[in-house]
Amino acid sequence: MIVRLSVLLLVTVGTLLLLSAALALIRFEGPYMKIHASSKASCGGSLVILAMLFIEGYSQSIGLILLTSIFLLLTSPVVGHSLGRAAYQDGIMTDSIDEIEYEGEDSC
Amino acid sequence: MIDVIYFILLLSLTVISCYRIIKGPTNFDRIISMNLTAVLISVMFIVYSVQTDMAHFLDIAFVFIVLNFVATLGFAKYLERGEFS
Numbered sequence: 001m002i003v004r005l006s007v008l009l010l011v012t013v014g015t016l017l018l019l020s021a022a023l024a025l026i027r028f029e030g031p032y033m034k035i036h037a038s039s040k041a042s043c044g045g046s047l048v049i050l051a052m053l054f055i056e057g058y059s060q061s062i063g064l065i066l067l068t069s070i071f072l073l074l075t076s077p078v079v080g081h082s083l084g085r086a087a088y089q090d091g092i093m094t095d096s097i098d099e100i101e102y103e104g105e106d107s108c
Numbered sequence: 109m110i111d112v113i114y115f116i117l118l119l120s121l122t123v124i125s126c127y128r129i130i131k132g133p134t135n136f137d138r139i140i141s142m143n144l145t146a147v148l149i150s151v152m153f154i155v156y157s158v159q160t161d162m163a164h165f166l167d168i169a170f171v172f173i174v175l176n177f178v179a180t181l182g183f184a185k186y187l188e189r190g191e192f193s
Contacts, residue, residue, distance in 0.1 A: 008110075015117055018151075021144055022124040031136035038140055042147045049151055053158050064166040065154065068173060072147070075177045079143060082181055086188035087136050 003055060010052035017045030031087040039080030046072055111159055115152065122148045139183050146176035 024037030050069040054062070125148065128141040150169040157165030 011110075011114055015114065015121075018118070018121050018148065022121045022148075025125055025128045025137070025141055025144065031134065031140070034137060034140050038144050042144050046147055046151050050154065053154065056158065061163045061166055064163075064170060068150075068154065068166070068170050071170070071173060071177075075173075079177065079180050079184075082184040083136065083140065083143075086184040089188045090136075092134075092136070 007052055007056055010048055010055065014045045014048035014052065017041050017048060021045060031092055032084060035080050035083050035087070039076050039083075043072060043076035111155075115155065118148060118152050118155070122152070135187060139180060139187075143176060143180050146172060150176075 018041070021038045021041035024041065025034055028034050028037060047069055050065055050072075053065055122145055125141045125145045129138050129145065132138040132141065150172045153165045153169035153172065157163060157169070
């Protein structure tokens with residue numbers, strides 16, 4: 001009973017996270033907002049769904065699911081950072097980024 | 109029953125992100141949507157393999173995620189510099 005309820009809860013949470021990632025692609029404007037929303041939400045939703053598969057008791061090749069989740073956890077921030085840097089180098093600027101004034105001295 | 113509903117939900121999310129691939133204003137939107145679509149398709153592969161006890165689809169899903177990572181990095185480098193280098 002508890003296993004069934006937790007599986008249903010994890011399915012709901014994971015699908016809502018993936019739904020937020022897909023809705024962000026439709027509703028948000030500009031590449032930066034889309035990268036920000038879709039990389040984090042898709043990584044989180046996929047990991048929650050794979051955790052649901054752990055709880056459900058699929059023991060035939062559990063190592064490959066674990067390997068896939070670790071790879072997804074490692075590569076999703078890399079993809080987000082690389083796409084964000086490419087968009088910045090390509091000259092796409094938003095108004096909020098243009099208006100930032102750095103007040104301190106440039107120490108870096 | 110709930111597995112079928114859940115699978116249809118994932119499929120509809122894939123259709124939503126494919127819409128942004130077709131009708132994207134810039135190339136960055138298309139690449140972000142391609143990344144999300146590949147992640148959704150591989151999650152569907154894994155869920156289907158768990159439901160039907162076929163372990164071969166897990167290999168396909170893992171290779172699909174790795175190829176998606178390499179392809180997205182390649183497209184990002186190409187849009188950043190204008191050439192593959």
